[in-house]
Amino acid sequence: MAPTSLSLNFNFKVTATATNLPELSEKIRNSRVLVLGGTGRVGGSTATALSNLCPDLRIIVAGRNREKGEALVAKLGGNSGFAHVDFNDVNSLETALEGVDLVVHAAGPFQQTEKCSVLEAAINTKTAYIDVCDDTDYSRRAKSFMSRALAANVPAITTTGIYPGVSNVMAAELVRVAESETEVKPEKLRFYYYTAGTGGAGPTILATSFLLLGEEVVAYNKGEKIKLKPYSGMLKIDFGRGIGKRDVYLLNLPEVRSAHEILGVPSVSARFGTAPFFWNWGMEAMTKLLPSEYLRDRSKVQRLVELFDPVVRAMDGMAGERVSMRVDLECSSGRHTVGIFSHKSLSVSVGISTAAFALAVLEGSTQPGVWFPEETQGIPIEAREVLLKRASQGTINFAMNKLTFLSLCLFY
Numbered sequence: 001m002a003p004t005s006l007s008l009n010f011n012f013k014v015t016a017t018a019t020n021l022p023e024l025s026e027k028i029r030n031s032r033v034l035v036l037g038g039t040g041r042v043g044g045s046t047a048t049a050l051s052n053l054c055p056d057l058r059i060i061v062a063g064r065n066r067e068k069g070e071a072l073v074a075k076l077g078g079n080s081g082f083a084h085v086d087f088n089d090v091n092s093l094e095t096a097l098e099g100v101d102l103v104v105h106a107a108g109p110f111q112q113t114e115k116c117s118v119l120e121a122a123i124n125t126k127t128a129y130i131d132v133c134d135d136t137d138y139s140r141r142a143k144s145f146m147s148r149a150l151a152a153n154v155p156a157i158t159t160t161g162i163y164p165g166v167s168n169v170m171a172a173e174l175v176r177v178a179e180s181e182t183e184v185k186p187e188k189l190r191f192y193y194y195t196a197g198t199g200g201a202g203p204t205i206l207a208t209s210f211l212l213l214g215e216e217v218v219a220y221n222k223g224e225k226i227k228l229k230p231y232s233g234m235l236k237i238d239f240g241r242g243i244g245k246r247d248v249y250l251l252n253l254p255e256v257r258s259a260h261e262i263l264g265v266p267s268v269s270a271r272f273g274t275a276p277f278f279w280n281w282g283m284e285a286m287t288k289l290l291p292s293e294y295l296r297d298r299s300k301v302q303r304l305v306e307l308f309d310p311v312v313r314a315m316d317g318m319a320g321e322r323v324s325m326r327v328d329l330e331c332s333s334g335r336h337t338v339g340i341f342s343h344k345s346l347s348v349s350v351g352i353s354t355a356a357f358a359l360a361v362l363e364g365s366t367q368p369g370v371w372f373p374e375e376t377q378g379i380p381i382e383a384r385e386v387l388l389k390r391a392s393q394g395t396i397n398f399a400m401n402k403l404t405f406l407s408l409c410l411f412y
């Protein structure tokens with residue numbers, strides 16, 4: 001694998017290769033991990049990445065589609081198996097979790113979901129838990145299980161993956177380094193994301209995007225919570241090598257609130273953009289033409305997905321699958337640092353990123369309770385470097401704490 005340039009601090013550089021990652025203990029190598037939604041793109045990619053990072057791991061691909069599950073199991077080889085699980089059937093879920101060390105919940109969409117049944121089953125069966133949730137309400141509901149997870153001694157992290165997930169850890173590191181090296185205070189944190197087409201992800205990603213268009217965007221301006229129109233506030237952002245300048249728009253994403261509350265940054269917002277450029281126009285038009293109640297209705301959105309999916313997939317062939325995240329931190333003195341993470345394929349990179357969180361939990365980094373990735377009880381400071389090294393394998397550009405003199409002069 002080609003080395004990935006990783007600058008964790010602007011005055012020192014390390015090189016991330018599979019060879020300079022810590023050895024996994026025998027206990028971890030023999031662990032059992034159940035990937036729910038393993039029949040889908042994100043779950044399948046996570047199972048594949050886990051198998052590459054730790055070939056001895058016992059991986060259970062779980063979902064409702066036996067044919068797809070067994071096809072993946074055949075690729076993963078020896079230590080893997082399939083379990084037929086519908087997470088709405090508590091009995092099948094809890095039975096499948098018996099003897100499992102960690103469950104990875106990748107069976108989205110998480111938007112407009114009433115219950116955290118997988119987390120609840122993980123707590124009941126004393127199984128460690130991570131999810132790839134990208135919904136603010138769901139992540140808050142997951143957090144409300146804190147006392148039950150503590151009582152059951154179960155470690156859990158909500159909103160892992162690439163974004164949210166790795167982006168939260170990048171933000172936490174930017175803030176930590178700024179606070180440790182200067183007298184200045186972090187003032188503005190901005191998450192910028194770009195994914196070409198669907199990034200090679202499954203149909204659920206389209207449903208997720210449409211459902212998010214029905215949500216008012218929560219951002220923070222000088223400590224005050226503000227509500228903004230979805231897919232508004234366009235900015236042209238330079239994502240650097242391999243990606244270039246892209247238009248990005250406001251979206252309601254859980255890392256905005258968690259970063260504001262946990263990292264204590266007064267102004268935080270998140271923007272997202274896609275390609276080809278006219279998909280951005282289409283998303284903007286949808287927020288203007290369709291009532292938000294329509295866009296929040298899962299069954300109506302499912303019909304929209306069925307309508308648009310073939311066209312979107314056809315365009316994916318042209319757009320590619322590239323993904324990029326840029327996290328910007330501005331401090332009171334005008335000090336401005338940036339973290340960048342770009343990969344040729346969202347569907348590959350999200351699996352590697354989720355697998356990096358899974359290994360951190362198996363290594364015992366996470367305390368009992370339900371945590372966000374930027375909380376030190378979820379991923380402690382000393383575990384962040386290894387997590388970022390694992391997650392950034394295969395990236396075309398990865399840099400942390402790059403100083404920049406360019407001020408974007410934004411208000412939120």
Ligand SMILES: NC(=O)c1ccc[n+]([C@@H]2O[C@H](COP(=O)([O-])OP(=O)(O)OC[C@H]3O[C@@H](n4cnc5c(N)ncnc54)[C@H](OP(=O)(O)O)[C@@H]3O)[C@@H](O)[C@H]2O)c1
Pocket residue numbers: 036037038039040041042043062063064065085086087088106107108109110132133134159160161162163164165201202203204205208350
């Ligand atoms: N945090 C991040 O970085 C990040 C990045 C990208 C995507 N995501 C999120 O990841 C989720 C999955 O996306 P994807 O592209 O992998 O979608 P996908 O390919 O459609 O996969 C979703 C999987 O969930 C399974 N599933 C759905 N309902 C289920 C149920 N009741 N019981 C068991 N399995 C069930 C589906 O199985 P069936 O075949 O049985 O329907 C399918 O295999 C989405 O919510 C997306 O928003 C997160």
